[in-house]
Amino acid sequence: MKRKVISVMLVSAMAATLLAGCGSSSSGDSTTEGSAAAETESSGDSGDKTTLTITFRDEGDGADGSLYKWFMEAYETYPNKDSVELDIQYITASEGDYFAKVELALADESTAPDIVCEDTFYLPSDVAAGYLTNLDDYIAEWDDWDNFYENTKDAAAYDGSVYGIPYSGDTRALLYNRSVLEEAGVIAEGEDWAPSTWQDILDACELIKTNTDSLPFWCNGGTVSGEATSMQTYEMIYYGTGEQLYEDDNWIVSSDAILDSLTFIQTLYDEGYASTDYIFDSEASNNVVDNYFPTGDIAIILNGVWVLSDYKDNGATPWDNYGEEIGVAAMPTQYGDGDEYVTMSGGWTLAIPELSDEKDAAWDFIEWCMNYDNYLISVEYTGNLSTRSDVAEDPAYCEEPLIAEFTDLMQYAYYRPHTDEYSTVTTYIQTMVEAVSSGTDPQDAMDDFKTSVINALDTTYGTSNYVEK
Numbered sequence: 001m002k003r004k005v006i007s008v009m010l011v012s013a014m015a016a017t018l019l020a021g022c023g024s025s026s027s028g029d030s031t032t033e034g035s036a037a038a039e040t041e042s043s044g045d046s047g048d049k050t051t052l053t054i055t056f057r058d059e060g061d062g063a064d065g066s067l068y069k070w071f072m073e074a075y076e077t078y079p080n081k082d083s084v085e086l087d088i089q090y091i092t093a094s095e096g097d098y099f100a101k102v103e104l105a106l107a108d109e110s111t112a113p114d115i116v117c118e119d120t121f122y123l124p125s126d127v128a129a130g131y132l133t134n135l136d137d138y139i140a141e142w143d144d145w146d147n148f149y150e151n152t153k154d155a156a157a158y159d160g161s162v163y164g165i166p167y168s169g170d171t172r173a174l175l176y177n178r179s180v181l182e183e184a185g186v187i188a189e190g191e192d193w194a195p196s197t198w199q200d201i202l203d204a205c206e207l208i209k210t211n212t213d214s215l216p217f218w219c220n221g222g223t224v225s226g227e228a229t230s231m232q233t234y235e236m237i238y239y240g241t242g243e244q245l246y247e248d249d250n251w252i253v254s255s256d257a258i259l260d261s262l263t264f265i266q267t268l269y270d271e272g273y274a275s276t277d278y279i280f281d282s283e284a285s286n287n288v289v290d291n292y293f294p295t296g297d298i299a300i301i302l303n304g305v306w307v308l309s310d311y312k313d314n315g316a317t318p319w320d321n322y323g324e325e326i327g328v329a330a331m332p333t334q335y336g337d338g339d340e341y342v343t344m345s346g347g348w349t350l351a352i353p354e355l356s357d358e359k360d361a362a363w364d365f366i367e368w369c370m371n372y373d374n375y376l377i378s379v380e381y382t383g384n385l386s387t388r389s390d391v392a393e394d395p396a397y398c399e400e401p402l403i404a405e406f407t408d409l410m411q412y413a414y415y416r417p418h419t420d421e422y423s424t425v426t427t428y429i430q431t432m433v434e435a436v437s438s439g440t441d442p443q444d445a446m447d448d449f450k451t452s453v454i455n456a457l458d459t460t461y462g463t464s465n466y467v468e469k
Contacts, residue, residue, distance in 0.1 A: 049085040050361050055105065056117035057098040058090035060286065061316060065090070066309060066381035067117065074365075074374040084361060089113065094282050095226030096427075105353075106131035112355035114362040118164050120155040120346050121227060125420040127158040133352040135162045138363045144371065144388075152387040155415065156349045164349025165370055167378060169385035171343040171409040172232050172304045174201070174329040177214075180299040181327070184208040193329050196336035198240070198264050201300075205273035208299045215275055217268055218288050219302040221437035222279040223430045230429040231344050231416065232302060237261045239414050240333040240342045243469070246417035251425060251457070253450040255469035260334065262432070262442035269437055279437050290317040294325075302331070305406040309383030323401025330409055345413040347387065385410075421461055428452040 056067050063069075068088060075086055091098050099122055105111040106126065118126065126132050139145045139162055145153075152166040174195070181187045184207045195201050205216035220229040235245070241257035252258065268274040278284035289307045292298040294317060301307075311319035311326075319325065330341035350369065352362045368374060376394055379386050383400075385407060386392040397403065416422055432449040436442055450468070457463050 049083055050358055051085045051087050052115060052358060052362055052365055053087040053089055053113040054115045054117075055089050055091065055102065055113040057095070058092045059316075060092050062090070062092075064316075066378075066383075070374075070378045070381055071369065073377055074369045077374075078365065078368055080361075080364065084365065086365075094224055095119075095228060096223070099226070103129075103131070106355065109355045109357075112353040114352065114356040114358045115366060116351050116353055118349050118351040119227070120164070120166070120349060121231070121416050121426070122423055123156065123164055123349065123351070124158050124418060125423040126351075127163050128420040131354055132163045133354050133356070133359055135165070135352065135363070139165075142367060144367070147388045147390045149387060149389055151345075151415075152347065155347060155418070158418070164351040165366055166347050166349050166387040167370065167375070167384075168306075168347040168382060169345065169387045170304050170306060170347055171345055171385065171406045171413060172236055172302065172331070173343060173406065173409055174300055174331055175293070175303055175307070176300045176327045176329060177293060177296050177298075178325055178327050180208060180212055180214045180296045184211045184214075184299070187327075193327055195329060196332050198237075198332065198334050200332065200336075202267060202271070202273070204300070205268070205271070209272060212296075212299070214296055214299045215292075216273040216298075217300050217302075218274060218278060218292075218298045219265075219268075220285060221265070221269075221274070221276075222434040223427075224280055224282045225285060226430065227426060228285065229433050230426045231346065232304060233265070234261065234429050234433050235344050235414070235416070236302060236331050236342055237264055239344070240331065242333070242337070244414070245425070246419070246422075247467075249465055251421070251453060251466045253453050253466045253468060254446055257469070258446050258449075259442055262436045262445055265433060266436050266442055269439075274437075276438060279434060286316075294319045294322075305385055305403070306383045308400075308402055309381065312383070314381075326402065328402055328405040330412065341409070341412045342414065343409040343412050345410065345415055347384070421457065421463075424456050424460060425453055428456070 054071060058065050068090065071086065071088060075081060078084065091101055093101060102116060105113065148166065152169060153162065156162055156164040156166045176193055181193055182189050186204045186207050187193050193204065195204065208214055208216040219233040221233065222229060238257065238261040241260055243252060243255060243257035245252060269276060278288065288298055288301060289303065290310055293301050310316040311322035331343060333340050333342060350366045352359050356362055372391060375388060376391050376396060379391065379397060386397060391397060428449050432445045435445040454466055457466060
């Protein structure tokens with residue numbers, strides 16, 4: 001059926017094979033939402049056009065945001081532009097608020113969009129709730145699907161079926177301001193920093209604290225950062241112990257590895273290497289990336305490849321020669337286990353809500369956005385790693401500063417548990433990290449985490465799949 005523009009504002013993984021491609025942020029005002037309709041130049045109203053609503057999380061840039069520009073550029077060359085109108089509805093919010101708002105929208109026929117940007121970590125729970133459309137029949141007729149990395153396909157699947165088209169891949173690492181580390185004596189001019197243990201990180205932080213005016217370290221540390229605190233901070237550290245969240249179909253709720261990870265986080269704050277000023281500030285991540293890291297006010301950030309898009313000429317904070325000013329170091333394991341390192345990988349997908357009444361039109365536009373040329377535009381804008389092997393070989397992609405370094409990290413990639421229970425467990429991870437970052441004893445924080453997860457598994461899922469080590 002034809003839809004009119006909705007006026008109500010709507011209340012996301014690759015394998016090591018990606019290495020062959022190149023031869024080798026955050027949060028905002030949780031109440032801000034925006035909308036813009038894209039029309040042909042010759043039409044002043046929607047008439048009988050099909051209207052496609054698209055919802056995604058905005059980083060506070062509105063029409064200047066990378067996703068917005070991608071959709072609009074794809075629309076400008078869209079063959080069905082004369083009969084289709086876009087109603088782009090973006091939500092400027094913290095990750096947690098975005099997921100909450102989208103879940104409410106997906107559950108209501110009057111607010112469900114036609115295309116939604118769905119984080120792969122949240123996808124299993126939304127599929128289990130019946131909110132997303134099974135795309136198997138669509139991709140069966142889509143030749144381009146063969147060009148996607150198998151791991152990205154797996155990340156967008158649940159119970160053997162595909163529910164989203166992966167448009168972003170990513171890795172995480174320690175990004176460092178070369179000038180600050182040189183000034184601190186951590187590295188000599190022209191050298192790379194390559195910590196091999198957690199202690200190496202702490203030693204570098206001590207030199208930075210002693211010899212410079214920079215804050216040594218930043219990482220997401222609170223519940224306001226949502227999944228970023230779980231994935232980009234805790235799991236990047238915890239998986240370096242050799243233990244994982246979910247093993248042999250059980251959640252690990254208490255262990256020496258968890259305690260060691262929390263103690264490492266606590267040390268960063270207790271020693272003054274990291275600041276509690278950034279724990280509760282919803283703008284902290286954006287400010288760190290755009291304002292404090294480029295200026296050297298913060299020396300090392302534990303973050304992902306996507307931040308590089310801010311430093312491009314068309315980014316939020318252009319940084320001349322950022323490829324030379326920034327160093328990328330792999331996150332080491334706890335004690336330096338040989339050549340092993342840690343990165344977490346995930347990504348976002350384009351999904352079609354089950355309550356959309358324009359599914360065929362939505363799929364047609366997704367296909368167009370994800371073709372070679374339009375998708376290349378996307379990865380250039382966002383700074384994400386390509387989910388298509390052919391695009392990953394394009395010279396325009398490979399020549400991007402630091403993209404090869406982040407691509408190399410894929411050989412060490414871990415992925416979050418692909419179970420709908422994760423979306424619940426991760427909220428308690430965030431609470432646990434925030435508690436320790438704020439001064440709670442690691443043992444007490446772990447005990448609270450254990451109790452909360454056990455209660456949630458029992459009351460929400462009716463299961464007792466947890467173990468203590």
